[in-house]
Amino acid sequence: MPSLKDLKNRISSVKNTRKITKAMQMVAAAKLRRAQEAAEDARPYAERFNAVMAGLAASVGQSDTAPKLLAGTGSDQVQLLLVMTAERGLCGGFNANIAKLARLKAQELQAAGKTVKILTVGKKGRDVLKREFGELFIGHVDLTEVKRLGYVDAQNIAKDVLARFDAGEFDVATMFYAKFQNVVTQIPTAQQIIPAQFDADDADAASGPVDYEPSEEAILADLLPRGVATQIFAGLLENGASEQGARMSAMDNATRNAGEMIDKLTIEYNRSRQAVITNELIEIISGAEAL
Amino acid sequence: MADTMQFDLVSPERSLASLQASAVQIPGSEGDMTAMPLHAPTLTTLRPGILKVDAPEGSSEYLVTGGFAQITAEGLSVLAERAIPMDEMTRAHMDELIEEARAMYKTAKDDDSEHGLVEDAAKLLSDMEALGTHMSL
Numbered sequence: 172m173p174s175l176k177d178l179k180n181r182i183s184s185v186k187n188t189r190k191i192t193k194a195m196q197m198v199a200a201a202k203l204r205r206a207q208e209a210a211e212d213a214r215p216y217a218e219r220f221n222a223v224m225a226g227l228a229a230s231v232g233q234s235d236t237a238p239k240l241l242a243g244t245g246s247d248q249v250q251l252l253l254v255m256t257a258e259r260g261l262c263g264g265f266n267a268n269i270a271k272l273a274r275l276k277a278q279e280l281q282a283a284g285k286t287v288k289i290l291t292v293g294k295k296g297r298d299v300l301k302r303e304f305g306e307l308f309i310g311h312v313d314l315t316e317v318k319r320l321g322y323v324d325a326q327n328i329a330k331d332v333l334a335r336f337d338a339g340e341f342d343v344a345t346m347f348y349a350k351f352q353n354v355v356t357q358i359p360t361a362q363q364i365i366p367a368q369f370d371a372d373d374a375d376a377a378s379g380p381v382d383y384e385p386s387e388e389a390i391l392a393d394l395l396p397r398g399v400a401t402q403i404f405a406g407l408l409e410n411g412a413s414e415q416g417a418r419m420s421a422m423d424n425a426t427r428n429a430g431e432m433i434d435k436l437t438i439e440y441n442r443s444r445q446a447v448i449t450n451e452l453i454e455i456i457s458g459a460e461a462l
Numbered sequence: 463m464a465d466t467m468q469f470d471l472v473s474p475e476r477s478l479a480s481l482q483a484s485a486v487q488i489p490g491s492e493g494d495m496t497a498m499p500l501h502a503p504t505l506t507t508l509r510p511g512i513l514k515v516d517a518p519e520g521s522s523e524y525l526v527t528g529g530f531a532q533i534t535a536e537g538l539s540v541l542a543e544r545a546i547p548m549d550e551m552t553r554a555h556m557d558e559l560i561e562e563a564r565a566m567y568k569t570a571k572d573d574d575s576e577h578g579l580v581e582d583a584a585k586l587l588s589d590m591e592a593l594g595t596h597m598s599l
Contacts, residue, residue, distance in 0.1 A: 209475070223530070325474075381504060397529075
């Protein structure tokens with residue numbers, strides 16, 4: 172049975188914890204709004220880009236001269252997994268879910284006899300995957316210093332990935348991130364970025380014959396690397412919003428749990444206080460009776 | 463004949479303009495062109511340059527650094543890698559862009575990559591410098 176003083180200390184410590192989680196929840200809520208706005212602002216560009224690319228890919232993609240970024244290298248032996256997670260923890264299952272998806276994929280590919288290479292963005296995913304796949308790592312991108320995600324960050328990652336592709340280091344690249352659905356649901360997603368895949372449905376049906384300046388192939392060759400950067404940027408933004416959403420609901424839960432714990436501890440505290448008083452009374456009364 | 467068309471200027475980070483325009487001058491990679499309503503459908507890549515928009519409400523200018531423009535029967539969308547409104551443009555901005563182009567040219571030249579890449583970087587650099595002169599900065 173803990174003493175009254177112990178209980179009191181315990182209550183005040185849980186109260187402090189609740190204050191911290193409450194503050195973190197509010198910070199996450201503010202950041203979530205900003206992250207969502209950023210994701211929304213980026214959407215028109217990505218949508219138009221994909222529509223144009225889908226149209227171009229449909230007309231050029233079938234020919235033998237199609238760029239490697241679109242047609243692939245003709246093999247799928249070496250697979251690159253680009254795993255994007257958060258730089259910070261305390262956001263529920265967010266990092267663990269992405270890492271889990273990546274791990275399953277890696278195991279599946281290894282079982283099929285493929286070579287797997289892993290490139291991580293974000294510290295948390297690296298820490299988790301390093302334990303199991305340490306020897307498969309080919310790099311890590313650190314975004315800890317980045318305050319506000321910009322297109323430049325995505326471009327730098329894309330540049331790194333493309334340089335490795337040009338050097339023939341891998342055949343297929345898949346990107347792992349969490350798609351933001353709402354504050355409570357973030358869906359870990361795997362998306363193939365090289366060779367590029369486009370939804371034919373996205374293509375501008377109404378476009379009809381179009382003049383290309385320079386030629387179709389040249390435009391495609393110019394745009395495909397940008398497409399990789401655009402996809403990575405979209406993934407990063409989705410991830411940013413998901414992270415804040417996950418943190419917000421995790422901290423909301425933590426705040427509620429702390430509240431329940433405080434209630435429970437307070438009841439216990441009051442009961443023991445009552446018991447002490449009763450005990451003292453009994454002692455006084457029995458002492459008086461003995462006289 | 464329609465005298466205005468829908469004009470959208472978007473960069474990866476945000477949408478910069480969406481309005482009715484009567485004519486837009488585009489710095490295409492194979493030369494400048496002006497798109498007016500009912501222009502033939504065209505897709506062109508951009509070189510670093512100045513995008514001039516003429517709208518009934520007045521004209522505006524943007525600096526773009528590459529990307530592409532899509533002209534359709536309904537209107538014109540410009541997807542620029544980076545776009546900055548002209549009145550926000552400063553000397554420091556320009557210097558930064560030129561510095562970036564110069565660094566790119568240097569790396570392309572140094573690692574002996576394909577000839578095309580070096581040429582592209584050199585062209586980018588000269589485009590950037592020409593742009594600086596044009597703006598008399």
